[in-house]
Amino acid sequence: MTLINLRNFGITLGVPLISNLNFTVSARDRIGIVAANGRGKSTLLNCIAGRLEPSVGDITRSRGLRVGYVEQNVPADLAAMSFYHAVLCALPDEQAESEGWRVDVTLDSLDVPQVLRERALADLSGGWQRLAMLARIWVTEPDVLLLDEPTNHLDLAxxxxxxxxLxxxxxxxxxxxxxxxRAFLDAVTHRTLFLRQEQSTTYALPYGRARAALEEADVSDERRYQKDMKTAQQLRKQAAKLNNLGINSGSDLLTVKTKQLKARAERLEDMARPGHQERSSGAIKLANRGIQAKILVTLDDAGVETPDGTLLFKTGKRWICQGDRIVLLGHNGAGKTRLVEMIRHAIADQSVSGAIRATPSLALGYSDQALSHLGHDDTPLGLITRLFELGEQRARTLLAGAGMGIDMQGRAIGRLSGGQKARLSMLVLRLTNPNFYLLDEPTNHLDIDGQEALEGELMAQEASCLLVSHDRSFVRAIGNRFWLIEKKRLVEVDGPEEFFAEAGRRN
Known part of the structure; x- marks a missing residue:
């Protein structure tokens, strides 16, 4: 049974985001929505939820349909509330008084520990805040559930x-x-909507298989496009010849025929634009200045501690070598980010003694999950010109290539979207021209095209790196060595799959 129907749906926010989308949602559907950053996913969900109206077209919903929308951010007025109360106040007042048990049932289903239920949302991790927003919607018993980037800030467990x-x-x-x-979509969906400006496509398949089908269709689309462009070029050549003959002979018939050929060429060109050219919202490029040293970083049984001095683990004797792409695995709180910070400081201090030693010729490319190296009040243009002594025109060209148009280049970085900040961070990494990368959750906020571009660049540049990531697809694609934090020791393992499986059993 169809519950939601979109007909000739379109959204324009300054520029067209979505056009001519025809799409239905039925009972039992589990649908993944995939698009580049800034291409209308959140706006589409807001329209389906009834918060926004489409620019053109219609959305019809079954009578009385209750739509629950879990947005990305925690509303400011909930930050001081306890986890439990934030969920309870999602119910109408009369229902909250008589049916508060619904909250307990929902929180039990999400395995929320009792100790966290009375803690203020502002004091909880981003992961628990995301689950609180989900619980707020689910307790209202919606008929349709909409989730906007639900895995942001969640660890593997x-x-x-x-x-x-789900x-x-x-x-x-x-x-x-x-x-x-990508791995999450494969685990929980069986339909995939690839959202594009003019040629959105739906497959009755989970993401991985749908992506393969889309790429096959795109190859066919490209062949058709090239054929149509060749035909249009031939039509224009014929039109030019007839136009010359018509001018010389004064024939009205040849003039009419010329116009008809031009019109056919224009129709072909207008209709032939391939959807696969609607790619990601900016290129990602990296660099590798190269290095002669084979051993880049030495860990000599370094102790990794909490700020209060509690030992988290010891590294044992470990080496990071040229060409290593090491993935650091471990549960939240195990000390992954602490180790990354210790290595970063050793490189910055050019330390050649102590428990962590870096070769003096190491040039670091660093990005943390909060993108804290990007000033909140700075602008992209100001940041790039100051850090790298580039002329304004060159800086603007580089920023445009990274997906930041003129209007964004002078905007405060704090006002940019997560995806725009992530691409700016990747541009800073490229211009730093490092020979070693430390990356803490580098795929946060990157769209799938951006993730794959980052994977491709790390491989193509033969970059040496140590990275932390909860993105299973990214870890599988990039890692050639794997370090696992367990039982207060750092051990090398053959691959990430056993850790992924164990993280699932911990939930």
Missing amino acids: KISLLEDW NALPSDVPVLIASHD
Whole structure:
């Protein structure tokens, strides 16, 4: 049964985002929505939820349909509330008084520990805040569930918990998920909508298989495009010849025929624009200045501690060598980011003694998950010109290539979207021209095209790196060595799969 129907749907916000979308949502649907950053995923969900109206076209919903929309951010007025109260106040007042048990049932289904239920949302991790927003919507018993980037800020255990929870929902409740997490989409969806400006496409397949089908269609689309462009070129040549003959002979018939040929060429050109050319919102390029040293960083049984001096783990004797792409695995709080910080400081201090030693010729490219190296009040143009002594025109060209138009280049970085900040961070890394990368959650906020571009660049540049990531697809694609933090020791393992499986069992 069709619950939601979009007909000739279109959204224009300054520029067209979506055009001519015809799409239905039925009971039992589990739909992944995939698009580049800034291409309308959140806007589409807002329209489906009834918060926004489309620029053109219609959305019809079944009578009385209750749509629950879990947005990305925690509203400011909820920050001081406890986890429990933030969920309870999502219910109408009379229902909250008589049916508060619904909150307990929902929080139990999400395995929220009792100790966290009385803690203020502002004091919780981003992962628990995301689950609180989900619980707020689910307690209202919606007929359709909309999730906007639900795995943002979640560690592997919570991602696994969310996957299990979604797969255990009543099968007649459709779920629409806008996400860049490829492994997550494969685990919880069976339909995929690839959102494009003019040629959005739907497949009755989970993301991985749908992506393969889309790429096959894009190859066919490209062949058709090239054929149509060749035909249009021939028509224009014929039109030019007839036009010359018509001028010389004064024939009205040849003039009419010339116009008809030009019109046919224009129709072909207008209709032939291939959807696959609507790619990501800016290029990602990296660099590798090269290095002669074979051993880049030495860890000599370094102790990794909390700020209060509690030992988290010891590294043992480890080396990071040229060509290593090491993925650091471990549960939240195990000390992954602490180790990354210690290595960063050793490189910055050019330390050649102590428990962590870096070769003096190391040039570091660093990015943390909060993108804290990007000033909140700075502008992209100001940041790039100051850090790299580039002329304004060159800086503007580089920023445009990274997906930041003239209007964004003078905007405060704090006002940019997560995806725009991530691409700016990648541009800074490229211009730094490092020979070693330390990357803490580098795929946060990157769309799928951006993630794949980053993977391709790290491989193509033969970059040496140590990285932390909860993105299973990214880890599988990039890593050639894997270090695992367990039982207060750092050990090398053959691959990430056993850790992924164990993280799922912990939820």
